[in-house]
Amino acid sequence: MGIQSYKKRIEKLDRDYLWHPFTQMKEWGDSGPLIITEGRGSFLKDIFGTWYIDGVSSIWVTVHGHRKKEIDDAVKAQLDRISHSTLLGLTHPLAAELAEMLVRITPQGLSRVFYSDNGSTAVEIGLKIAFQYWQHRGRKNKTKFLTLNNAYHGDTLGAVSVGGIDLFHELFAPLLFDTFRAPSPYCYRCELGKEYPSCRKHCLKEMEKIVSKHHDEIAAIIIEPLVQGAAGMLMSPPGYLRGVRRICNKYGILMIADEVATGFGRTGKMFACDHENVKPDIFCIAKGITAGYLPLAATLATEKIYRAFLGKHEDLKTFFHGHTYTGNQLSCAAAIASLKVFKKEQTIARMQRKIRVLHKELEKISELSHVGEVRQKGFMTGIELVKDRQGREPFPLKEKMGWKVCARAREKGLIIRPLGNVIVLMPPLSISIDELKSLTRITGQAITEITD
């Protein structure tokens, strides 16, 4: 079959049978979808053999690049042993070994690992553990959660309940449980009308006001440490995260850190909590855990929380929760191999120079006439496009400015995906400096050509 007719066949099958995530299917395929058939390093190859830079790490998951030999080999070797066995009533070496590795690299105090298979379930598990913990402690009224405006914790209903992005979440309101909502630390568009740093983090005081009134009902505060990712890479000011921890301590509330996006080196340290030396009680990880190879997630808890679940069978203190593919052997093999690469290649240390290069490149982009703010933490970047720099006036949603910029970038060999008017850059940690410079050069050109 010729390449053109093969492409047509795949396109037709896609259009006839697929339903894509977060996609208006009526508009899907208008411009012919890009069909990816291969990957290598920082690049993706389409059906015609054209290579593109993977500028968002295949939605924030790729860590050491595509086709990383060590991880390929580990998964292949595992295929020759077994692909899956259950953790219900059985165990296996990889799940146990990976659990120890995760406890070692995550913030101090977290000592127990509960596996699942995606970020949303990792969050659901965190919420349920927090709730049940207080039930066992006899604090029956602690049934509520405090979350932030602009929060994103996944798409299952519990995760949506603690979400705060109206565009995704409002429609489902009748299905959701109630939460307390604190202001988002989004300084560029402060919802309290303040300016950083003269505000002295007034948003934290607003959070404390709610907590001081309702701490008897609040089981936990859930937060994306340092970066509210899906809302547009909103970065909290220094000391904010530690401030949240302080509030949790002062009022006897658990802290759930959702590091699904920020984990595994994304922010320039292994975890975002490490920047402020914050020790959460419950910790959710997914996306980068297998370096982008296979679905896996984990929720970690402290020993104190874990112990509250211990008892006799008939005490019914068991954590009644579990997913079929919990601790999948292939996924664990990929995760272990990835952590070994982190160690062997000193991924985080070697990233630091690249973070500085990215910072320098972004300075040029921040001068462009329709760039309102550039936000960067490590390899997490958001470039907020505005109609008017002075007044910070956003482009109207229907202009789809973010989309247009990304479409132009694609013509130039770069795959990126916007969040509304925010252009996201999140390359694999393994990207080379030359590739990084191409990434920012193309991004800058696309922004100029589309917005000017």
Ligand SMILES: *Cc1c(COP(=O)(O)O)cnc(C)c1O
């Ligand atoms: C992506 C994401 C999730 C959800 O993860 P899925 O694997 O897509 O379910 C949860 N929290 C944060 C912070 C995320 O970025």
